Amino acid sequence: MLQSPPAAPGIREDEIDTPALLIDLDAFEHNLDHMAALLAPTRARLRPHAKTHKSPVIAALQASRGAVGQCVQKVGEAEVLAWGGVRDILVSNEVVGARKLARLTALAPIAEVRICVDCAAQVAAVEDAARAAGQRLGVLVEIDVGAGRCGVAAGPEAVALAQAIAASPHLRFDGLQAYHGSAQHLRQPEERAAAIGEAADRARRTVEQLRQVGLDCPIVGGGGTGTFPLEAASGIYTEIQAGSYCFMDADYARNQAPAGPFRQALFVLATVMSAPRPGTAVLDAGHKAVAVDSGLPLVWQRPDLHYVSASDEHGALTVGPGAAAPKLGEKVRLVPGHCDPTVDRYDWYVGVRGGRVECLWPVAARGAMA
Amino acid sequence: MLQSPPAAPGIREDEIDTPALLIDLDAFEHNLDHMAALLAPTRARLRPHAKTHKSPVIAALQASRGAVGQCVQKVGEAEVLAWGGVRDILVSNEVVGARKLARLTALAPIAEVRICVDCAAQVAAVEDAARAAGQRLGVLVEIDVGAGRCGVAAGPEAVALAQAIAASPHLRFDGLQAYHGSAQHLRQPEERAAAIGEAADRARRTVEQLRQVGLDCPIVGGGGTGTFPLEAASGIYTEIQAGSYCFMDADYARNQAPAGPFRQALFVLATVMSAPRPGTAVLDAGHKAVAVDSGLPLVWQRPDLHYVSASDEHGALTVGPGAAAPKLGEKVRLVPGHCDPTVDRYDWYVGVRGGRVECLWPVAARGAMA
Numbered sequence: 037m038l039q040s041p042p043a044a045p046g047i048r049e050d051e052i053d054t055p056a057l058l059i060d061l062d063a064f065e066h067n068l069d070h071m072a073a074l075l076a077p078t079r080a081r082l083r084p085h086a087k088t089h090k091s092p093v094i095a096a097l098q099a100s101r102g103a104v105g106q107c108v109q110k111v112g113e114a115e116v117l118a119w120g121g122v123r124d125i126l127v128s129n130e131v132v133g134a135r136k137l138a139r140l141t142a143l144a145p146i147a148e149v150r151i152c153v154d155c156a157a158q159v160a161a162v163e164d165a166a167r168a169a170g171q172r173l174g175v176l177v178e179i180d181v182g183a184g185r186c187g188v189a190a191g192p193e194a195v196a197l198a199q200a201i202a203a204s205p206h207l208r209f210d211g212l213q214a215y216h217g218s219a220q221h222l223r224q225p226e227e228r229a230a231a232i233g234e235a236a237d238r239a240r241r242t243v244e245q246l247r248q249v250g251l252d253c254p255i256v257g258g259g260g261t262g263t264f265p266l267e268a269a270s271g272i273y274t275e276i277q278a279g280s281y282c283f284m285d286a287d288y289a290r291n292q293a294p295a296g297p298f299r300q301a302l303f304v305l306a307t308v309m310s311a312p313r314p315g316t317a318v319l320d321a322g323h324k325a326v327a328v329d330s331g332l333p334l335v336w337q338r339p340d341l342h343y344v345s346a347s348d349e350h351g352a353l354t355v356g357p358g359a360a361a362p363k364l365g366e367k368v369r370l371v372p373g374h375c376d377p378t379v380d381r382y383d384w385y386v387g388v389r390g391g392r393v394e395c396l397w398p399v400a401a402r403g404a405m406a
Numbered sequence: 407m408l409q410s411p412p413a414a415p416g417i418r419e420d421e422i423d424t425p426a427l428l429i430d431l432d433a434f435e436h437n438l439d440h441m442a443a444l445l446a447p448t449r450a451r452l453r454p455h456a457k458t459h460k461s462p463v464i465a466a467l468q469a470s471r472g473a474v475g476q477c478v479q480k481v482g483e484a485e486v487l488a489w490g491g492v493r494d495i496l497v498s499n500e501v502v503g504a505r506k507l508a509r510l511t512a513l514a515p516i517a518e519v520r521i522c523v524d525c526a527a528q529v530a531a532v533e534d535a536a537r538a539a540g541q542r543l544g545v546l547v548e549i550d551v552g553a554g555r556c557g558v559a560a561g562p563e564a565v566a567l568a569q570a571i572a573a574s575p576h577l578r579f580d581g582l583q584a585y586h587g588s589a590q591h592l593r594q595p596e597e598r599a600a601a602i603g604e605a606a607d608r609a610r611r612t613v614e615q616l617r618q619v620g621l622d623c624p625i626v627g628g629g630g631t632g633t634f635p636l637e638a639a640s641g642i643y644t645e646i647q648a649g650s651y652c653f654m655d656a657d658y659a660r661n662q663a664p665a666g667p668f669r670q671a672l673f674v675l676a677t678v679m680s681a682p683r684p685g686t687a688v689l690d691a692g693h694k695a696v697a698v699d700s701g702l703p704l705v706w707q708r709p710d711l712h713y714v715s716a717s718d719e720h721g722a723l724t725v726g727p728g729a730a731a732p733k734l735g736e737k738v739r740l741v742p743g744h745c746d747p748t749v750d751r752y753d754w755y756v757g758v759r760g761g762r763v764e765c766l767w768p769v770a771a772r773g774a775m776a
Contacts, residue, residue, distance in 0.1 A: 038408045039482055042776045053505055053776040087718060109719040112409055129719065132679045132690070132735050135423055154680055157734055185720055186680040186688050217717060309502045310524055310556040318556050320502070324750050325775050329693045329716070346699070347587060348457060348746050349479040349499065349775075350555055364527055365502050376718050380694050380751070383773055402773075403753055405695050405719075406412045406423040 041384045043393045050367050052393065054307040055325035057382040058369065059283070059397075061389040063301035065097075067282050070298060072101040075276060080268040083107050083126060083257065085279030088376045090401035091385070092120025094282065105148070107257075107277045111136045112404030118147040120400060126150045128213055128257065128277060130158060130178065130186055136406070137165035141173065150174040150255075152213045154188045159200045159207070166206035174210035175201045176255060179242055181235035183218045190238035195245045202251060211255030214239040215277060220262030221330075223291055232259075232266035240272045261298070262291055285375040287330040303336060303369040304378065305386075306351065308362045317362050319343070319351035319370075326351075326370055327377035336369035338362075343370065411754045413763045420737050422763065424677040425695035427752040428739065429653075429767075431759040433671035435467075437652050440668060442471040445646060450638040453477050453496060453627065455649030458746045460771035461755070462490025464652065475518070477627075477647045481506045482774030488517040490770060496520045498583055498627065498647060500528060500548065500556055506776070507535035511543065520544035520625075522583045524558045529570045529577070536576035544580035545571045546625060549612055551605035553588045560608035565615050572621060581625030584609040585647060590632030591700075593661055602629075602636035610642045631668070632661055655745040657700040673706060673739040674748065675756075676721065678732045687732050689713070689721035689740075696721075696740055697747035706739035708732075713740065 042053035049058075075082050084098045085107040095106050095117060105124025108114045114125050125147050131137060143149050153159050153175055166173040177197045180187035188194050194212070201209040219231035235258065243253045254274070259267035261280040267273040280288055283302035306321035323346040326333045333351075335341040340359030345352045351370075355361045362368060372378035380402055387395035412423035419428075445452050454468045455477040465476050465487060475494025478484045484495050495517050501507060513519050523529050523545055536543040547567045550557035558564050564582070571579040589601035605628065613623045624644070629637035631650040637643040650658055653672035676691035693716040696703045703721075705711040710729030715722045721740075725731045732738060742748035750772055757765035 039773050039776075051505070053503065055775045130679045132677055133423065135421070154682055155734065180682065184683075185717070185722065187682060189682075307502055309500045312524055312550065312557060312559075313554075321775075323697075323699045324747050327693075328699055347555070352555065364525065377694050381773060381775070403409050403751060405425045405691075405751070406409075 039383050041396045043386045043396065045393050045395060047393050049305070049388050049391050049393070052305055052386055054305050054367060055321040056305045056386050057379065057384065058303040058305050059385050059387045060301045060303065061387045061394055063299035064282060067284070067298045067301055068097060068101050071278065071281050074265065075268055078268040079271065080273050080276045083275045083277055084282070085128070085277050086113055086117055086401065088279030088379065089282060090116070090379060090399050090404070091397055092117055092122060092400055093397045095122045104275065110404055110406065111139050112406050113401045114140060114143060114149060116401035116404055118143045122147060124148045126176070126257065128152060128215065130154055132158065134161070134165065137162060138169065141165050141169035141171050144169065144171040144173070148174070150176060150210055152176045152178040153197065154178045154186050156197065156200055159197060159204060163204040163207050172206050172208055174208045176211050176213045176257065177201070178213040179238060181214045181216045181238050181258065182231055183216050185217065190242045191245060194242045195249060198246055198251050199249060209251055211253045211257065212239055212242060213257050214273070215258040215260070216263065217260070220260040221287060221291070228263050229266060232263045232270070236267065236270040236272050243272065261288055280375050283375040286334045286371045286373045300336070300371055302372060302375050304333065304372060306368055306370055308364055308366045311361060311364050315355045315361060317353040317355070319353060319368070320349065321351050321370060322346045322349045324348050325381060326372050327374045327381070329377060330374035333370035333372050336371050338368060341368065409753050411766045413756045413766065415763050415765060417763050419675070419758050419761050419763070422675055422756055424675050424737060425691040426675045426756050427749065427754065428673040428675050429755050429757045430671045430673065431757045431764055433669035434652060437654070437668045437671055438467060438471050441648065441651050444635065445638055448638040449641065450643050450646045453645045453647055454652070455498070455647050456483055456487055456771065458649030458749065459652060460486070460749060460769050460774070461767055462487055462492060462770055463767045465492045474645065480774055480776065481509050482776050483771045484510060484513060484519060486771035486774055488513045492517060494518045496546070496627065498522060498585065500524055502528065504531070504535065507532060508539065511535050511539035511541050514539065514541040514543070518544070520546060520580055522546045522548040523567065524548045524556050526567065526570055529567060529574060533574040533576050542576050542578055544578045546581050546583045546627065547571070548583040549608060551584045551586045551608050551628065552601055553586050555587065560612045561615060564612045565619060568616055568621050569619060579621055581623045581627065582609055582612060583627050584643070585628040585630070586633065587630070590630040591657060598633050599636060602633045602640070606637065606640040606642050613642060631658055650745050653745040656704045656741045656743045670706070670741055672742060672745050674703065674742060676738055676740055678734050678736045681731060681734050685725045685731060687723040689723060689738070690719065691721050691740060692716045692719045694718050695751060696742050697744045697751070699747060700744035703740040703742050706741050708738060711738065
């Protein structure tokens, strides 16, 4: 359920009720501008992933810097974006179930909506839904480019699916989904380069084989915050689907030689709620407040403080030798281990600049899982 | 933000949009009845923890079976329960910050609200808030009974805090908070018995020392789903604060000789959204849909299927030797590794009985972190 916002515009950062999800607006805007500048000289356009931000407001800021549309993973996210003004949405994922497909085709009058498939049964199901809605839907074939999750094999199997799409009266073959998720988090640049080199080879080979059967491939989509310069330079990818770049997190910060100087823009503000023993403090932010699937959060600009364990509503801090323990009531910024699922805990972004709250933006697609 | 419910009353379970948070109503009601029966012959009363369920509807069902009130961890949870009809609420946690304390005292006209403290500065802060609101607030001293998180030391330090409370004109000393969180998840019964034996000793010693200075101690609260029979049998605990018992989860199921025959009542319903290779299937429920802080989910009544990895929106299943892979579109029930944070991802409970949806209940305090 929607909760009250933890702040009001104009108050100081230290007056915000915690835990709260903060955007450092200067760092955030830098990241948006920086990504636009990095992609400008390439042939790849930016279609940011809204699974990270879940916000039509942020989508609009990305569009104003050249983004061609948004990616989503879920029908519920597509609905929230379409209702919030986004006019070009790619569901970069399979959607299974007649009710969900009907919800998706119902968006066609207000937005261009594309979807991915990775098997023939789904081509038939999407065709049925599009016919029932009286729409023509753009469909991408997801190919497995090395992550081994969803996706049909590159090459002939993918071509056969594309032909099935092209032969469906209410579908249009629009290209390939070629995202390599696990490559984003490989620590060494040469590991990432090898993974994306292989991904691009599979995509290129498939595009060539499509051409041989007379099918054009206008979109080849993929690339995340950990690898996008590689996809953008490949010459085969046409759309970059990075999401985390606008916020960043502790996991991406651990990547060696990160993709570019993106700044940490997302924080969970927490308060010391108990300090019962010397050298320790307890924060009011546990793993309900900050996702721990990719590691514990870091304490921003306080390398002497260590967030050492998370329970549901508590985070335990230890204090490095010689350092001062934070006092009861003191606030600290946490850098989430993983930005996407952390955002998905909150109803509100609190935008801060110069120590003051500047804006409150709803995390409008929070919990839009279905 | 609040999302649309994934189902409507009367539809079949296999028609529910997924991921969805299911309550098996038969198992759930069994658990409520069973806990009431277990505690009836003891001196301990049940004050269930709403950090698990976050629902005034469920609080009312617990009250109808004898629960004396509810526990919460957060002011936002107290607000949602009070606005939803709960008349006796213990914040079993410290609350730091003038704005939060003002929100809490603002509930006093509609509910009895108590709070915990573990230091003198907080006694003064709560007194200030109660005086400003023109209220008298019941306060418990949290003692560290072995978990080493929040809480003042048992014995003289706790007594000094109780005296400070009793000497505050707008506060009333109401007892001790003596919860041992980490003991809940010790695997062996003898480990749990040792931990709660020590906790009860610390509580008993403190109650005796309070009596020596003329302070009565009407409430001694603690006990969770993993240990509550021990607290209930101790003779010193007056209130049991179990939460998970109404739902259960895979982590509690791993405890040796669990506290009682509680049944698994909470599930995440998921759909096979891709089955690209033999022996594997991909579900539409990743770690945004099911909490993984206490381990990956199990597949209910399908020991041949293994949920082996969670990404943001995908869960990978492998199939045991000789078993049939689930088909595209097939639905499976997942048993969450940890019930509390899984519930906190969802806006709606879908109550099912006999294969049909019977009710939709809002997870009204979802995301009430501040």
